[in-house]
Amino acid sequence: MSTDYTPPLADISFVLDHICGLNEINKFAVFTHADREVVTDLLSEAGRFFAQTVAPLNVIGDQIGSVHNADNTVSTPAGFKAAYQAYVEAGWGAVAAAPEYGGGGFPFVVGAVLEELISSANLSFSMCPLLTQGAIRLLEHHASDALKAMYLPKMITGEWSGTMNLTEPDAGSDLAAVRTKAEPQSDGSYLITGTKIFISFGEHDMTDQIVHLVLARTPDAPGGTKGISCFVVPKYLMNEDGTLGERNDVTCVSIEHKMGIKASPTCVLSFGENGRGAVGELVGELNGGIIAMFTMMNHARIGVAIEGLALGERAYQQAYSFAHERKQGRASSTARGESALLIEHPDVRRMLLTMESQIEAMRRLIYVTAGAIDHSEHATEAADREGNEEIAALFTPLAKGWSTDTGFEIASIGVQIHGGMGFIEETGAAQHLRDSRIAMIYEGTNGIQAMDLVGRKLGLRGGDVVREHLGRIQSSIAECRVVPELSASAAAMESALEAAREATEWLLAQTNNDDVLAGATPYLRLMALVTAGELMLRSARIASNLECGPAQLRTARFFCEQLVPGATALVPAVTAGVDSLAGR
Amino acid sequence: MHVVVCVKQIPDPAVPGALNADHTLKREGKPILDESDSYGVEMALQLVDAAGGGEVTLISMAANEETAGLRTALAMGAAKAVLVSDPACAGSDALGTAKALAKAVERAGSVDLVLTATESSDGYTGTVPAQMAELLGWPALTFAKKVDIADGTVTIQRQTEAGYDTVQASLPALVSVTAGVVEPRYPSFKGIMAAKNKPVDICTAADLGLDGQLGWAGARQTITNVENAPARQAGEKFEDDGTGFEKVVSFLENLKVI
Structure with missing residues (x-):
């Protein structure tokens, strides 16, 4: 089946084999099952799945977008729910998660490649699994065994999705300003009240349960970031036998109208909208919410860096095809009386090579960073772990800041190669430009990345x-x-x-x-x-x-x-x- | 129920192909499962499910021990594979291939049904299924667009130009299925991991008692020449002077499509 996205597996394989050291990572005791042959099979099958099942929904996702209904539910565009179901059946969300709860236990860098493939196919769609994986990682590191057992297995299969609730109307880049309240109850749980905004997939129709991770303050918590705790707040309260109980008091009161990623519902979530407050459980230490968030920050920032790479790749593939089909003007190679293909014009070749070479450069920078994270977590020698931790720390802001700036620039060149048609929505080049813009902003604006670097x-x-x-x-x-x-x-x-x-x-x-x-x-x-x-x-x-x-x-x-x-x-x-x- | 599916590992059609000096196809890179065989694999898995139990075995032939394409079908859910793998296989004609595959079917044990595609996507002879059935002494039911099994009988809808024929035979039998007959499943992550440990029985021509009968040695055909397909002719343009539709209709009538 031909598709309008072809997974760039040749370059990815080159990077895995020769640049980011997968052959060394595979030797770590925890990864011996992840041999090269299996990784090859996995990437080619996942790539085929994303290209054939998820990529075709990209345009309809942009045109229709997710819709907020009068009963405060959210409907994703036609086809999303079925594609997500197929994604769950294929089990792609489990690859890099912990084996104790059903994950595949593959290296982070392999998970990163899967993220590139799904993000290129359909960035809006990918947001749901991406946020779920961030939530899984946080729970894996900080939740009690009881909470892990309750939530992780179905989040790892993808049957349940996860969200990250950080931002509030007056607390964006500055989390110290978080005001959402968490009132302790006699049974050890907490009642959460407040409003969170910009919550990706905070409400949707693709999963039965949504597991919200929410930053909030207990009544006598200290001010600033040291008084913020992290709570798990399920959309449906959990019965003791693991089945879903009654609806928790968390309501999606509206969704945003955005420049891009329109199929990814960006929700305003009201906790306590019905008067009582949403029931939540503490994750990790009291007042340790920011530390908990930071354990997944490097991974999440690499996830966003990948979005710059992924949309650059998608925009490049489209521009490349167009330049090989569209005839316009004359070039030195053109026969008399004929028009030249765009690709014959030196300036178009420059644009395409500017795209292609920067995509390859981003891919190398990002996967080297992801590989350094695998080394930093699993290498046998302490010095090796520490050295790679430093590399990961240094490279992460470079990868996030530069790749998302560059992904947007590449999508802009993609529009340019299409000429006047690039400005017409029907062509599809503009969607990549609009979709890629958000990656420069979220998960720490690129200005914050630069401040982190210096x-x-x-x-x-x-x-x-x-x-x-x-x-x-x-x-x-x-x-x-x-x-x-x-x-x-x-x-x-x-x-x-x-x-x-x-x-x-x-x-x-x-x-x-x-x-x-x-x-x-x-x-x-x-x-x-x-x-x-x-x-x-x-x-x-x-x-x-x-x-x-x-x-x-x-x-x-x-x-x-x-x-x-x-x-x-x-x-x-x-x-x-x-x-x-x-x-x- | 035990269903055998013949699958071929072919060079990736997305990569530009090349020929050897003897006019055979270069088969150097990592091969993939022929897409037209994925329908047989899916059909076999569904038939076994419908029968309430049993397993699916793959059989294939290659000049080297390459299994990349087989692993895709194992990841879809087939239980095991028999791979006739021998440098002596290189150059086999359709009959040589059918002999090897028929012997491999016998090696696979007690078999109720063999499924094949109608033809491979790299060779396109389309004769192997019937030859195999003849060698096995089984009925051949070809071009099936629907397959049902009940009470030791297989019933197919045989695709014809006009519609379809209903054809029935007792088991064991060989059925070739058309592309699109079912929607092949995607291999899942778990399926791919499980495929690593599924047995692939690799055997040689000698193991099958076919020494000297496969490859160039056994082939009764030679490829004398290969020519490029003729370039596509320029299309015919009709100016619409109000009677354009008549020209279009008469053009289509000449093609016998209406």
Whole structure:
């Protein structure tokens, strides 16, 4: 069956095998069942399923969107419920979850690839499983055994979905302002009252039960983030035998009308709308809600980084096909009296290669980060675990910030390649642009990613974590320089590395934190370009002995020689200081 | 009930194919399950379910021990596979293939029904099912668009140009099923994990008593030449001067489609 999305399994396999070290991760005791052959089968079958079953619903999801009904239920677009049922039957949500509760226990990086495939197929649809997986991870790490046994098995199969309830009307990026209340009851449970907004899949018709994880304050909790606790609040109260009981007092009072991901219902949830309050159970320590949320933050941010990659890929595939079908104008290769295919125009080729090479660069950066998380959790040597934890910490804001910015830019180029038709909704290129915009905002805006990079990550071990990272890039460039076809790319990377060092040392030397924050966003972009550039360069070096050599060389050279030099131009912005932003 | 399904592992049609100097298809990359065989696998699983028990066995032939395509069908729910795997298989013609597969059916044990596709997507001879049935001494019911089994009898609807014939035979029998006859299930995550441990009985031509009868050695046909399919002719344009519909109708009548 032909589809309008083809899982890019060749590049994914290359990254898994040669760049992010799946062959080492597979050797960790917990992953011995996840051998390479099974991973191959899994990705090709999951890819086929998402392409054939989930991808065709992408357009109808955008055109119709989810609808809030008068009885406060939410209906997803036609076809979503059946596709979700098929997703549950296939069991794709279980792959990377814990084996104790029915999960497949596969590496995080394998789960990350599945996320790319489902997000490319249909970002709105993917939000339901993605949020569920975040909730599963939080419960796995912090819930009591009784709560785990009650909720995890059916969340892991996907029969029940999960949500994350953080944001309130006056508490967005700043969670210290959370006001939702949790009143302790004599039976040990809590009554939750308050309003949460921006709750993805907070109400929908695809599962029988929805498990909300809610941040709230108990009556005598301290102020700020240290007084926030996490509660599990099911849509239906649980009977002791595990069956669903009466409706809990949590109501979806409306859903938002959005720029994109219209089939993903973004809900306003009212807890206690019917007067009593919603019954919830404490997850983890009292006042430990923020810590609990942060254990899944790296994973969730990588999940959003993947969305930038995934929509870039989808937009690229569409633009690529169009450029090979549409004839317009003349090119030097055109015969007399005939029109050229778009792909024959050098400027169109530049646009396509800008898309393709950055998609590959994002894929490498993200999967290396995911692989580092697997190493940090399961490597046998403590030093190996710690080193990879540092890499994951440093790379996560780069992956989230740069990949979502770049995913949006790529979707914009996708519109451009379609010319006037790109601006017409019927073409479908515009949907990718609108859908991709949210990834730059949620799970920590990209500004917050940049602040995280300069505020928390740059200073790790007095700056040595970043310095050592740049040192590894230098060694890799030296290895690549000896490959004749890569000498120009290596030279370009060396200049960019010099810029990264200059910017890093300038930031580390500042005493006024505002000067550092003023340069945060250009610094994130600079570091991402240099980090991803090295991964592209390394790919080309490794591939030079393989059949895929020429393809890797083509994109690596374009990325390193034509896009990475932009890193040097960012130094003045990084080092301008806060005074350069004065005024109103 | 024990149903055997003949499945072929073919080069991925999404990858541009290439020919060897002897005009045979290059089969170097990771093969996939021929999509036209996925219908037989699904049909077999449904028939076994409907019968209240039993199992599905796959049989296949390859010049190497490649099992990637078989694993897809095992992940769908087949219980085990017999793979005739021998470098001597390379170059087999349709009859050689039928001999190997018929022997593999015998090796699979007591079998009630063999299902095949109507033809493979890479070879397209369409003759193997009938040849197999002849070698097994079983009735061949071909081009089935519906299959029912009851009381030791198989009844099919045989697709014809005009509609369908109802054809019946006693078991054991061989049935070829058309594409689209059922909706093949997707292999599930659990199915893929289970497939890892399902037995694949790999046997050689000698194991089947077919030494010298398979591959080029046993083939009674040779490929003398391969030519590209003729390029598609330019279409015919009708200007609509008010009688366009008549031209369209007469064009379609010439094609005998109306």
